[in-house]
Amino acid sequence: MKEARPADRAARPRKKEDPAERSRIMRAVKARDTAPELAVRRIVHRLGFRFSLRRDDLPGKPDLALPKYRAAIFVHGCFWHGHRCRRGARTPKTNVAYWRRKIAGNRARDRRVRGALRGRGWRVLAIHECQLKNAGAVARRIVKFLKRGAAAPAPQ
Numbered sequence: 574m575k576e577a578r579p580a581d582r583a584a585r586p587r588k589k590e591d592p593a594e595r596s597r598i599m600r601a602v603k604a605r606d607t608a609p610e611l612a613v614r615r616i617v618h619r620l621g622f623r624f625s626l627r628r629d630d631l632p633g634k635p636d637l638a639l640p641k642y643r644a645a646i647f648v649h650g651c652f653w654h655g656h657r658c659r660r661g662a663r664t665p666k667t668n669v670a671y672w673r674r675k676i677a678g679n680r681a682r683d684r685r686v687r688g689a690l691r692g693r694g695w696r697v698l699a700i701h702e703c704q705l706k707n708a709g710a711v712a713r714r715i716v717k718f719l720k721r722g723a724a725a726p727a728p729q
């Protein structure tokens with residue numbers, strides 16, 4: 574929306590970091606029960622599926638786990654997980670290298686976690702916050718995702 578290119582460029586050199594911005598974002602990432610998480614829980618709940626929250630015995634502590642389906646659902650902030658959308662493409666004005674590294678690290682961790690869950694026979698669905706603008710579409714995706722795994726035998 575507001576792309577203040579010249580201002581960006583002016584602000585970038587030598588401005589070391591913006592502690593206020595960083596701490597604001599760090600607070601946001603630490604926050605539990607964020608609005609997108611609550612929205613996904615509401616959707617899954619309304620669909621009538623039972624789930625548990627952040628089971629710490631599972632890799633990556635999935636935001637929602639549905640043991641009956643051996644299905645894990647993550648709710649990702651677009652910025653933090655480098656989603657291919659407008660919000661995900663946003664680059665902070667300061668500390669560009671820091672944020673790039675941080676987001677690349679998050680994405681690498683996402684991949685590791687997905688691999689670890691799959692290795693244990695779980696299936697993984699990631700929902701990004703921007704997708705929640707269309708709750709109906711998210712609900713359909715979740716149903717499809719869960720139904721696909723419904724026939725799978727549950728090891729353990």
Ligand SMILES: [Zn+2]
Pocket residue numbers: 651656657658659660661701702703704
């Ligand atoms: Zn997004």
